[in-house]
Amino acid sequence: MSTIDMKPTLRVGARRRPDAAATDDGASLTVADHRSLHEHLLMTRVVEERGVRLYKQGKIPGSFYDGRGQEATSVGAAFALGPDDVISSPLIRDLGAHLVRGTDLTELFRHYMGRENALSHGREGNIHFGDRRLGIVGPVSMLPDMMVVAVGLAMGFRIRGERRIALSFFGDGSTSRGDWHEAMNVAGLRREPVVFVCENNQLAYSTPTDRQFRVRPADRAAGYGVAAEVVDGNDVVAVFDAVGRARERALDGGGPTLIEAETMRMHGHGAHDDARYVDPELRAAWAARDPLDAHATIARAHGIDVEALRAEVEERVAVAVQAAAATPLPDPASATEGVFCVGEPAGLGRGAAPFSGFAATAQGTRTAAGPTATADPLTAQTRQAA
Amino acid sequence: MATLTYLQAISDGLREEMRADDRVLVLGEDVGAFGGAFKVTDGLQAEFGEDRVQDTPIAEAAIIGTSVGAALAGLRPVCEMQFSDFVACGFDQLVNVAGKMHYRTGLAVPMVVRLPTGGGFAGGPFHSQNPEAWFMHAPGLKIVAPSTPEDAKGLLIAAIRDPNPVCFLEHKHLYRRAKGEVPDGGYETPFTARTVREGDALSIVAYGAMVSAALDAADRLWDEDRVLVEVLDLRSLVPLDEDAILATVTRTNRVLIVDEANATCAAGAQVAALIADRAFGDLDAPVRRLAAPDVPIPFSPSLEAAVLPDPDRIVEVARELLAY
Ligand SMILES: Cc1ncc(C[n+]2csc(CCOP(=O)(O)OP(=O)(O)O)c2C)c(N)n1
Ligand SMILES: [Mg+2]
Numbered sequence: 208m209s210t211i212d213m214k215p216t217l218r219v220g221a222r223r224r225p226d227a228a229a230t231d232d233g234a235s236l237t238v239a240d241h242r243s244l245h246e247h248l249l250m251t252r253v254v255e256e257r258g259v260r261l262y263k264q265g266k267i268p269g270s271f272y273d274g275r276g277q278e279a280t281s282v283g284a285a286f287a288l289g290p291d292d293v294i295s296s297p298l299i300r301d302l303g304a305h306l307v308r309g310t311d312l313t314e315l316f317r318h319y320m321g322r323e324n325a326l327s328h329g330r331e332g333n334i335h336f337g338d339r340r341l342g343i344v345g346p347v348s349m350l351p352d353m354m355v356v357a358v359g360l361a362m363g364f365r366i367r368g369e370r371r372i373a374l375s376f377f378g379d380g381s382t383s384r385g386d387w388h389e390a391m392n393v394a395g396l397r398r399e400p401v402v403f404v405c406e407n408n409q410l411a412y413s414t415p416t417d418r419q420f421r422v423r424p425a426d427r428a429a430g431y432g433v434a435a436e437v438v439d440g441n442d443v444v445a446v447f448d449a450v451g452r453a454r455e456r457a458l459d460g461g462g463p464t465l466i467e468a469e470t471m472r473m474h475g476h477g478a479h480d481d482a483r484y485v486d487p488e489l490r491a492a493w494a495a496r497d498p499l500d501a502h503a504t505i506a507r508a509h510g511i512d513v514e515a516l517r518a519e520v521e522e523r524v525a526v527a528v529q530a531a532a533a534t535p536l537p538d539p540a541s542a543t544e545g546v547f548c549v550g551e552p553a554g555l556g557r558g559a560a561p562f563s564g565f566a567a568t569a570q571g572t573r574t575a576a577g578p579t580a581t582a583d584p585l586t587a588q589t590r591q592a593a
Numbered sequence: 594m595a596t597l598t599y600l601q602a603i604s605d606g607l608r609e610e611m612r613a614d615d616r617v618l619v620l621g622e623d624v625g626a627f628g629g630a631f632k633v634t635d636g637l638q639a640e641f642g643e644d645r646v647q648d649t650p651i652a653e654a655a656i657i658g659t660s661v662g663a664a665l666a667g668l669r670p671v672c673e674m675q676f677s678d679f680v681a682c683g684f685d686q687l688v689n690v691a692g693k694m695h696y697r698t699g700l701a702v703p704m705v706v707r708l709p710t711g712g713g714f715a716g717g718p719f720h721s722q723n724p725e726a727w728f729m730h731a732p733g734l735k736i737v738a739p740s741t742p743e744d745a746k747g748l749l750i751a752a753i754r755d756p757n758p759v760c761f762l763e764h765k766h767l768y769r770r771a772k773g774e775v776p777d778g779g780y781e782t783p784f785t786a787r788t789v790r791e792g793d794a795l796s797i798v799a800y801g802a803m804v805s806a807a808l809d810a811a812d813r814l815w816d817e818d819r820v821l822v823e824v825l826d827l828r829s830l831v832p833l834d835e836d837a838i839l840a841t842v843t844r845t846n847r848v849l850i851v852d853e854a855n856a857t858c859a860a861g862a863q864v865a866a867l868i869a870d871r872a873f874g875d876l877d878a879p880v881r882r883l884a885a886p887d888v889p890i891p892f893s894p895s896l897e898a899a900v901l902p903d904p905d906r907i908v909e910v911a912r913e914l915l916a917y
Contacts, residue, residue: 366644
């Protein structure tokens with residue numbers, strides 16, 4: 208075994224990268240890219256606003272979690288991924304990643320509302336889903352188990368010589384668990400092509416970061432031989448750039464990167480939580496840094512009609528909610544089906560990769576196989592397996 | 594056909610399947626150049642290289658969790674816990690991630706976790722456990738427990754080819770003691786029970802190392818009492834071969850179930866519940882169970898022998914049942 212060549216930890220200023228001019232901040236993004244980024248930011252916010260309302264109206268059972276104020280991190284990160292990359296997994300604040308990959312809105316609301324749906328067939332709720340057909344592995348609750356799985360996916364890609372990466376999202380709270388250490392250690396040791404996106408949103412439920420750890424996650428990365436970068440998680444372009452750099456590093460054999468995205472959870476932990484424990488001054492300071500407002504300025508400068516885009520998104524969401532509400536609940540007889548796989552396993556598919564930079568390469572072309580065009584994730588044979 | 598030990602049969606099955614399917618890879622602590630704590634993977638790294646036979650750090654959650662990821666990426670990982678006891682450190686990845694994946698997301702997790710189990714060699718509380726019941730209670734995991742070299746090879750190959758996570762319990766006591774004829778090449782042993790010996794007076798239901806204890810007891814009951822005892826080897830605990838269990842009850846009307854594991858909620862308890870539920874009318878006597886009492890497995894030979902079921906105790910309980 209060769210010794211690990213320690214990649215220098217890339218430490219970048221929290222708000223704007225001081226070397227931004229030197230590295231062409233966001234220069235690869237076209238007008239169409241900015242439009243797509245803004246559309247996905249808006250979509251994330253509108254879906255979640257609608258979700259909170261549906262929950263409070265009793266139309267979404269169980270619980271509901273949103274990522275208000277953090278939309279730029281999941282949208283920017285997923286926008287940097289190629290169609291064959293796998294996300295394992297989007298977590299509680301990462302709806303944007305599902306949407307960028309092409310998750311169908313009607314299926315999403317069916318899932319939230321516990322209706323029959325292609326994502327989870329009602330076996331799961333709230334943020335626990337992932338469309339395998341789009342290269343997304345749904346998360347489990349246990350934090351940050353899916354980070355370890357992402358390392359295994361990356362190992363599989365490396366062993367088979369495939370040019371693709373795995374990406375895992377998690378919060379500041381995840382970095383205190385043992386699985387975080389095991390994932391960081393093994394990824395660094397083997398230089399697996401994996402990108403870790405830590406959303407440091409100041410809180411784990413009610414517990415602020417200064418009561419979670421003494422050393423911030425990005426500073427711990429060097430101890431594992433993992434490159435690290437701190438970015439402004441509310442700047443969608445900065446997140447896109449950082450994940451893009453990390454992806455390139457991973458594909459070039461440079462191993463894993465931990466990106467610590469600084470952001471703020473602007474709502475309670477879930478729709479049940481009024482977050483009265485959050486310092487109002489801190490919240491106000493972050494409210495002035497709203498990621499949608501920040502990108503709206505850039506979008507307008509590119510000639511994009513942000514208001515028209517918002518109206519379009521709201522219309523699509525309204526249509527999806529209506530269709531979902533008209534969908535029946537799953538057949539109770541199906542509750543015991545599908546515990547085991549029978550026959551050939553159905554694997555992970557390719558996700559949408561809307562970034563124009565991928566359209567140039569053959570393998571990066573935006574996939575035509577949207578969620579409606581592909582097969583049901585639980586195959587017929589599997590569903591007989593009860 | 595070759596005569597192999599149980600341990601050699603497991604190695605043979607692994608090697609066969611690695612030759613036949615380049616998706617199969619092995620992960621575990623000290624499994625590479627050293628060949629594993631028990632030498633099951635001896636020689637595999639030399640043949641298949643470091644990517645397919647990986648020495649891992651001491652990180653059970655990572656061993657199991659990265660195996661889940663590798664399985665999702667299209668590989669067929671076979672990971673080894675150095676002793677089954679250490680699976681506790683990777684429990685969450687197995688139970689919550691691997692076991693629930695298909696039901697929740699439609700993604701299959703074809704992987705095998707090899708678990709060297711069992712006591713009888715002064716291993717003490719952390720090197721003697723039989724953790725199968727932990728996983729029987731967790732939906733989505735299959736669990737097999739061979740008792741012979743032939744079944745060890747065939748069940749391992751079937752486990753590797755199965756599209757679900759499979760816990761493969763290999764009993765340490767059998768590693769070098771159990772010897773037998775093993776077919777050449779790749780073959781699958783089904784996840785069903787096997788009648789090892791036919792009888793009419795009493796059925797003993799067992800699995801793993803308790804099968805040979807049951808056979809010893811059955812020999813003595815023939816030699817000393819001229820009683821024909823049937824022995825059913827479960828081989829698979831999930832799925833549990835309910836038809837075979839009910840059929841043996843119908844034939845003998847008296848059942849003794851033997852587990853080496855701690856008694857409460859053990860595999861044998863599930864078998865007893867099944868019989869009470871579905872074969873009550875076929876019974877001529879109460880269902881009896883023998884298992885380890887609910888204590889950690891003690892170290893000292895006198896204490897360990899006091900808790901593990903053995904042929905003497907099986908004979909004793911069998912006689913009580915026959916006299917009922
Ligand atoms: C191992 C584990 N323990 C407890 C929980 C319950 N829980 C769910 S989210 C959460 C807070 C997570 O904080 P963080 O990782 O910072 O993510 P955030 O919610 O801030 O996005 C907790 C305690 C859990 N999901 N996993
Ligand atoms: Mg947090």
